[in-house]
Amino acid sequence: MRKTYVLAALITGLAGLERNALANGWNMPVGVTEVSRHVHGLHMTIFWICVVIGAVVFSVMFYSLFRYRRSKGAQAANFHEHTTVEIFWTAIPLLILVAMAIPATATLRHMYDASEADLEVMVTGHQWRWHYDYVGEDVGYFSNLTTPREQIDGTQAKDANYLLEVDQPLVLPVDRKVRLLMTSSDVIHSWWVPDLAVKKDAIPGFVNEAWTRIDEPGIYRGQCAELCGKDHGFMPVVVHAMAQDEFDAWLAERKQEAAAAASGVDRNWTLPELMERGEQVYGSICASCHQPEGQGLPPTFPALVGNQALLEDLEGHIDTVVNGVAGTPMPAFSGTLNAVDIAAVITFERNAWGNDTGDIIQPSTIQAQLSP
Amino acid sequence: MAPKLPLKARLEHSENVAGGTAVQDHDAHHSSGPLRWLLTTNHKEIGTLYLIFSLTMFLIGGAMALVIRLELFQPGLQLVRPEFFNQMTTMHGLIMVFGAVMPGFVGLANWMVPLQIGAPDMALPRLNNFSFWLLPVAFLLLLSTLLMPGGGPNFGWTFYAPLSTTYAPPSTTFFILAMHMAGISSILGAINIIATILNLRAPGMRLMDMTLFVWTWLITAFLLIAVMPVLAGVITMMLLDINFGTSFFNAAGGGDPVLFQHLFWFFGHPEVYIMILPAFGIISVIVPAFARKPLFGYASMVYATASIAILSFLVWAHHMFSVGLPLIAELFFMYTTMLIAVPTGVKVFNWIATLFRGSITFETPMLFALAFIVLFTIGGFSGLMLAIAPADFQYHDTYFVVAHFHYVLVPGAVFSIMAAVYYWLPKWTGHYPDECLGRWHFWLSVIGVNLLFFPMHFAGLAGMPRRIPDYALQFADFNMASSIGGFLFGFSQLLFVWVVIKCVRGGVTAPAKAWDGATDLEWSVPSPAPLHTFETPPDLRRVAG
Numbered sequence: 001m002r003k004t005y006v007l008a009a010l011i012t013g014l015a016g017l018e019r020n021a022l023a024n025g026w027n028m029p030v031g032v033t034e035v036s037r038h039v040h041g042l043h044m045t046i047f048w049i050c051v052v053i054g055a056v057v058f059s060v061m062f063y064s065l066f067r068y069r070r071s072k073g074a075q076a077a078n079f080h081e082h083t084t085v086e087i088f089w090t091a092i093p094l095l096i097l098v099a100m101a102i103p104a105t106a107t108l109r110h111m112y113d114a115s116e117a118d119l120e121v122m123v124t125g126h127q128w129r130w131h132y133d134y135v136g137e138d139v140g141y142f143s144n145l146t147t148p149r150e151q152i153d154g155t156q157a158k159d160a161n162y163l164l165e166v167d168q169p170l171v172l173p174v175d176r177k178v179r180l181l182m183t184s185s186d187v188i189h190s191w192w193v194p195d196l197a198v199k200k201d202a203i204p205g206f207v208n209e210a211w212t213r214i215d216e217p218g219i220y221r222g223q224c225a226e227l228c229g230k231d232h233g234f235m236p237v238v239v240h241a242m243a244q245d246e247f248d249a250w251l252a253e254r255k256q257e258a259a260a261a262a263s264g265v266d267r268n269w270t271l272p273e274l275m276e277r278g279e280q281v282y283g284s285i286c287a288s289c290h291q292p293e294g295q296g297l298p299p300t301f302p303a304l305v306g307n308q309a310l311l312e313d314l315e316g317h318i319d320t321v322v323n324g325v326a327g328t329p330m331p332a333f334s335g336t337l338n339a340v341d342i343a344a345v346i347t348f349e350r351n352a353w354g355n356d357t358g359d360i361i362q363p364s365t366i367q368a369q370l371s372p
Numbered sequence: 373m374a375p376k377l378p379l380k381a382r383l384e385h386s387e388n389v390a391g392g393t394a395v396q397d398h399d400a401h402h403s404s405g406p407l408r409w410l411l412t413t414n415h416k417e418i419g420t421l422y423l424i425f426s427l428t429m430f431l432i433g434g435a436m437a438l439v440i441r442l443e444l445f446q447p448g449l450q451l452v453r454p455e456f457f458n459q460m461t462t463m464h465g466l467i468m469v470f471g472a473v474m475p476g477f478v479g480l481a482n483w484m485v486p487l488q489i490g491a492p493d494m495a496l497p498r499l500n501n502f503s504f505w506l507l508p509v510a511f512l513l514l515l516s517t518l519l520m521p522g523g524g525p526n527f528g529w530t531f532y533a534p535l536s537t538t539y540a541p542p543s544t545t546f547f548i549l550a551m552h553m554a555g556i557s558s559i560l561g562a563i564n565i566i567a568t569i570l571n572l573r574a575p576g577m578r579l580m581d582m583t584l585f586v587w588t589w590l591i592t593a594f595l596l597i598a599v600m601p602v603l604a605g606v607i608t609m610m611l612l613d614i615n616f617g618t619s620f621f622n623a624a625g626g627g628d629p630v631l632f633q634h635l636f637w638f639f640g641h642p643e644v645y646i647m648i649l650p651a652f653g654i655i656s657v658i659v660p661a662f663a664r665k666p667l668f669g670y671a672s673m674v675y676a677t678a679s680i681a682i683l684s685f686l687v688w689a690h691h692m693f694s695v696g697l698p699l700i701a702e703l704f705f706m707y708t709t710m711l712i713a714v715p716t717g718v719k720v721f722n723w724i725a726t727l728f729r730g731s732i733t734f735e736t737p738m739l740f741a742l743a744f745i746v747l748f749t750i751g752g753f754s755g756l757m758l759a760i761a762p763a764d765f766q767y768h769d770t771y772f773v774v775a776h777f778h779y780v781l782v783p784g785a786v787f788s789i790m791a792a793v794y795y796w797l798p799k800w801t802g803h804y805p806d807e808c809l810g811r812w813h814f815w816l817s818v819i820g821v822n823l824l825f826f827p828m829h830f831a832g833l834a835g836m837p838r839r840i841p842d843y844a845l846q847f848a849d850f851n852m853a854s855s856i857g858g859f860l861f862g863f864s865q866l867l868f869v870w871v872v873i874k875c876v877r878g879g880v881t882a883p884a885k886a887w888d889g890a891t892d893l894e895w896s897v898p899s900p901a902p903l904h905t906f907e908t909p910p911d912l913r914r915v916a917g
Contacts, residue, residue, distance in 0.1 A: 025834045025846050027830075027833050028766050028834075038762070039762050039763055039765065039766055042763045043757070043760075043763045046756065046757050046763065047757065050753035050756060053753075054749065054750070054753060057720065057721070057749065058746060058749075060724055061724045061745065061746070064724065064727040064728045064730070064732070065732060065742070068663075068727065068728070068729055068731060069731075069733075070731040070732060070733050074729075074731045074732065076663065076664040076665040077665060077730070078665065079668070080665075080666040080667060080668050080670065080726075081668070081669060081671075082725075086669055086672055086718070089717065089721045090714060090717075090718055093713060097710045097711070097713060100760065101707060104706065104760045104761065104763075105703060105706075108699065108702060108703065108706070108761050109699065112699045151448070152842060153449060160845065161844070162844055162845050163447075163842060163843065163844050164844050186534075187532075187539050188534075188535065188629060190768075192769075192837070194835045197762075197766055198765070199766065199768055200694055200696060201696060203623075203629050203630060203696070204623040205623020205627070205628070206623070206629075206630065208695075208696035209696075221844075223835075223840075225769040225770070226769055227458070227528045227838075228535065229458075229526075229527075230454045230458065230526075233837075233840030233841050233842050233843070234454075234842070298522075299521050299542055300539075300541060326624060327622075328538070329538070
């Protein structure tokens with residue numbers, strides 16, 4: 001009887017410890033999708049199997065160490081084989097593994113079934129930001145880290161969501177199956193949100209797929225999980241899940257904004273207008289490599305300040321931004337920025353930080369290159 | 373099952389027990405002066421060179437780890453910039469894997485394989501010299517990349533393309549050359565070990581009479597020969613992509629970045645076992661010596677080692693569960709990976725059965741060996757968890773993985789090397805290592821290593837990706853604990869250096885058979901082992917009748 005009580009107390013205690021660990025962020029989150037709950041279940045099952053095996057194995061080990069000390073007069077036996085025991089401890093682990101493989105296989109098959117999705121989002125990894133494109137909706141945008149430099153450098157107190165805050169999160173409807181298509185424009189990234197139990201590599205030249213169906217509205221945070229260069233630690237993933245009607249309203253608003261942003265291609269822009277817009281684009285897109293003051297990080301990321309080769313060759317400058325430079329980290333922006341943004345950022349680069357060329361590049365010039 | 377025991381008994385019938393009698397004649401044609409160590413072809417001297425090199429690299433790689441832990445002590449960027457942080461993680465990994473652990477085991481093999489099989493030297497002594505001297509050149513070149521424009525390798529020790537090709541710093545070509553040299557060194561070393569074990573065993577020593585250390589090294593050497601050329605191939609493809617305009621791994625040119633990962637891990641997973649199989653051998657030699665009882669299940673240990681080696685070629689893509697493999701491939705690699713738990717479990721059970729009903733003492737080598745069994749098993753458990761592909765999506769590329777592979781590599785492989793050093797120092801130097809300092813070193817290391825790596829499990833489960841120089845606030849406590857543990861563990865190793873130096877200089881004189889429970893052949897030659905041993909091989913043939 002006494003033993004049963006002790007055992008019951010031990011199990012209650014361990015279960016309490018598990019809940020406690022979860023509450024304090026010591027364990028894998030249960031998450032907000034059916035898949036994430038299955039994954040958490042598998043995780044806890046294999047964990048407890050390991051704990052039990054470990055408890056048995058280490059008990060025997062420490063019993064032997066304690067009981068058969070020479071200092072207590074232990075005399076060594078001379079056995080060195082026992083076929084039955086050896087077969088037993090080969091077969092038992094095998095059976096445990098088979099028992100574990102069955103639910104794992106079922107969950108994996110479920111995770112691999114991305115068919116019949118209600119919504120598709122193209123997720124593109126860039127050094128070092130994510131780009132989300134709602135397939136068939138003409139809505140697409142970059143999602144940039146917004147944690148201020150001062151917080152990273154320690155001159156300002158850090159927010160609760162330090163390094164996990166972005167300007168524009170990925171917005172998704174709840175209770176809908178969302179198919180996520182992953183790719184990359186440069187190196188390999190990996191899109192990961194622990195609460196969704198989705199982690200999939202974004203690989204240049206490949207389109208990977210994953211899916212999720214979020215149960216509860218909320219904001220879910222994750223990070224790039226595959227080393228992707230200098231700012232790998234600074235490209236968070238933020239998902240904002242909301243009810244379908246809210247999502248529809250948001251999507252409609254984004255479509256209008258996108259249309260408005262792309263407008264003005266035909267009119268003539270003034271230098272101050274282009275400089276203002278260009279500074280914004282530069283700050284969110286270009287500054288991570290070419291640095292906030294345009295000084296670059298040679299030899300990988302060339303300086304823009306006083307770069308004579310660049311400043312003397314306007315055509316080359318436009319070509320570099322629009323089409324990228326093969327064989328270098330410089331990506332093509334023709335697919336991710338509109339003509340106004342590209343014109344503005346090139347104008348900005350040619351006139352900021354003492355690069356006083358006075359060149360004004362009109363969006364119409366860029367548009368001609370984007371759609372020949 | 374072949375009886376392993378009678379070796380000692382047979383040895384006593386042999387006419388050439390010590391083999392140290394003819395030593396004097398040979399010292400005459402041994403070079404002296406400054407070139408002695410450069411030109412030596414003696415397996416003991418080359419073994420010593422390997423071990424000194426390994427220790428040096430361990431300290432350099434460790435210093436880099438301390439830079440990492442210092443930066444991660446608190447959230448925010450305090451000490452280094454992300455560019456340099458990435459160089460530190462990359463160099464730390466490369467140096468520890470290729471500069472510390474592998475040469476450490478090769479050094480032990482150089483010293484102990486000939487002594488344990490009754491051979492006078494390695495089969496190919498000049499090749500042995502060349503294999504060693506490639507290494508300092510390779511690693512000087514590798515370290516020098518840190519001073520080149522754009523810095524050294526910054527793409528992780530797994531150097532995934534295209535981060536390591538199109539997007540890599542200009543120094544990458546030198547990195548490739550350094551890896552080629554280290555790889556050639558490993559291949560030549562492996563050929564030498566195989567040639568030695570298969571050809572130079574003492575008369576009468578059958579394969580199934582060899583110690584587990586020799587057995588595991590034989591199997592490891594075959595793994596090295598099989599996979600180091602794959603590494604050479606993959607880095608050559610990188611070289612061509614970087615310098616000659618090919619597109620093996622460049623998607624824009626029709627190449628395939630995932631191909632890189634398949635090739636890398638086809639090398640990389642057997643590589644993982646290259647770093648742990650000799651450790652199994654060491655533990656299988658030390659545990660029986662201090663339990664004063666023959667190793668339980670000698671034959672099953674050999675078969676388990678061979679099974680692990682074969683399985684190691686069939687599990688590589690478990691490092692790639694999130695790259696988007698087809699379902700059938702995910703399932704295949706999940707099952708094969710889980711299967712590895714079986715032979716690995718057999719090994720742990722055998723060690724514990726060896727302890728059971730032994731007569732156990734706890735000298736420093738034994739302490740490290742016991743800590744190995746417990747902590748390696750913990751690393752094995754997290755490995756089993758990682759094998760479950762659906763759960764691996766959550767674990768992959770987080771600190772949980774960092775915790776896992778450091779558990780199998782530090783209190784695993786590194787502790788086994790330390791156990792081996794404490795165990796064989798009396799044979800190498802003729803003195804026992806200072807037992808009191810040894811115990812201090814052990815306890816500080818074991819406390820430090822757990823404080824360092826155990827909280828990483830929690831940080832990873834809570835969602836912290838690996839290879840980041842700065843992190844969100846919820847990971848702060850785990851990282852602070854890890855950093856404190858890191859410094860404790862790191863500085864404890866200076867004690868180890870001191871113990872070794874002290875032991876070389878003097879200490880309690882060790883007899884030929886330094887440990888009363890040790891039964892293998894090396895304990896039949898004097899301590900310290902003379903420069904030339906077993907010039908006439910010991911005759912282990914069974915006495916008729």
